[in-house]
Amino acid sequence: MRIIAFNLIIALSFFTISCKKKCDCTQAWDSSITYVKDDLVTYDSKCWKAVAQGRAIEPGPWLHNGNDIWEECKK
Numbered sequence: 001m002r003i004i005a006f007n008l009i010i011a012l013s014f015f016t017i018s019c020k021k022k023c024d025c026t027q028a029w030d031s032s033i034t035y036v037k038d039d040l041v042t043y044d045s046k047c048w049k050a051v052a053q054g055r056a057i058e059p060g061p062w063l064h065n066g067n068d069i070w071e072e073c074k075k
Contacts, residue, residue, distance in 0.1 A: 023047045023073040031056045040073060049073040 025040045025047035034055040048059035054069035
């Protein structure tokens with residue numbers, strides 16, 4: 001029983017920490033930078049997460065205006 005409780009506490013702690021970091025956007029988007037999967041940027045007052053590698057693709061709605069790199073990051 002103690003092992004189950006301990007594993008549950010560890011799992012919940014990891015989940016809580018990962019959720020807090022999920023949309024921690026501090027870097028502004030820059031068209032000259034090559035972004036890779038899971039990079040976070042701010043653009044147009046929103047947080048965006050790269051789902052693939054790309055450069056000079058303006059963050060915006062998925063698959064609009066050639067955007068196949070960015071998805072809006074939601075907490």
